[in-house]
Amino acid sequence: MINVLFAAKPERWVEYETPLKDALEAAGVTANVQTKFAPEEVDYIVYAPNSAVQDFTPYTRCKAVLNLWAGVESIVGNKTLTMPLCRMVDPGMTQGMKEWVVGHVMRHHLGMDRNILGQNGDWTPHVPPLAQDRRVTIMGLGELGSACAEALRDLGFDVAGWSRRAKDITGVTCLHGDDGLKTALARADILVLLLPKTAATENLLNAERLSWMPKGAMIVNPGRGPLIDDDALLGALNSGHIAHATLDVFRVEPLPKDHPYWAYPNVTVTPHIASETRTKTSSEVVAENVRRGEVGEPFVHVVDRGAGY
Incomplete structure (x- = not known):
């Protein structure tokens, strides 16, 4: 035994x-x-x-x-x-992550916050584009990232993925390495971060790289908190370059009550629940x-x- x-x-x-x-x-x-x-x-x-x-x-x-x-x-x-x-x-964690990511990408794609949070008598129709006209980039194409990329592809989104090494996923534009990073970010109307935390990925999303993203882009991070330079993201949110960030992971958890993210109307904080x-x-x-x-x-x-x- x-x-x-x-x-x-x-x-x-x-x-x-x-x-x-x-x-x-x-x-x-x-x-x-x-x-x-x-x-x-x-x-x-x-x-x-x-x-x-x-x-x-x-x-x-x-x-x-x-x-x-x-x-x-x-x-x-x-x-x-x-x-x-x-x-x-x-597999259970993968399924849970896929559901959480698809849910928040769809929320941002459809502009659901506008109606859920904005019931103030303002009748201003806002029709979102079709999924095929929305570009989503997944940073990290491991087990979780690949599953999310495939699920979003199957919903009709224009999906690209970026990874350190070359990957091949049917129906997904796969980019890799330093050469592919700028291309991946430049086409990200919605960016999903699913990279591991390593010396190479810490602060990967810094001020310069945030500037490569389209104005009005949205970020969804269920990966690792240190992937994002927090000060740089706050600056991009203040300027309007980034429209919204949905963050599930942070450098310090629980997120301190005095952290600026709590006060930003265009930041959604979820308490590390994307998947388990x-x-x-x-x-x-x-x-x-x-x-x-x-x-x-x-x-x-x-x-x-x-x-x-």
Whole structure:
């Protein structure tokens, strides 16, 4: 029997104990899953970066660390973590993100705030363009970004995506690298940020790059707070160059009550709810990687330490 250490906050164990054990059994894996083992007896670690486990040196027989979070920026640089690290690519999280992004893109595309928030007796018809005439750019074409790009494409939007490496998605204009960045931003009537946080992506959306976007563009950020230079975005909102920003993630969370974003009528703050790891589907992802490790198949969703994700 193999030993699987669940290393996360106690309240997460309450949520995960049954789904994780059920998923391992369904995958044909006989495992002892607990929150405490002698480190030298652990075969796999199911991990949240905010757990008490920060030194992986004692886990001498551990075959892989299986992250419960999509983001790995707070753990990828840990020099004691020398075994494979797998990020969470959860179908439930992907579906939730797709629904949230499509909802807010449609909200901005249709100008729904005008009617929802503006019931003041002003009868001024405003007919939006068709989706085919609205250009949406997705920054980040990983699992989440690709799913959102495809969903928006299927609704008829003119969709482009930008990524560090070249990608190919049917019906989506795929741009990459430094050469493609300006083109991606220059055609973004609505910009969706779904990049990971790395040294290369921090403050990616700075004052210069915001200026490349069309006047009146809208930004939707469910990715990572540090992707945006906050002062630069506030400046672009003040000038009217950016019409609206819907932000779900921030450098400091919860967003401090005195942060300027709260006072801006053209900023929508949502409290990091765009998507969440779902216990059932994420448990199945973990179980599949444990199964793979036991039969000698390659792990899925292995983190590229050099790239940071």
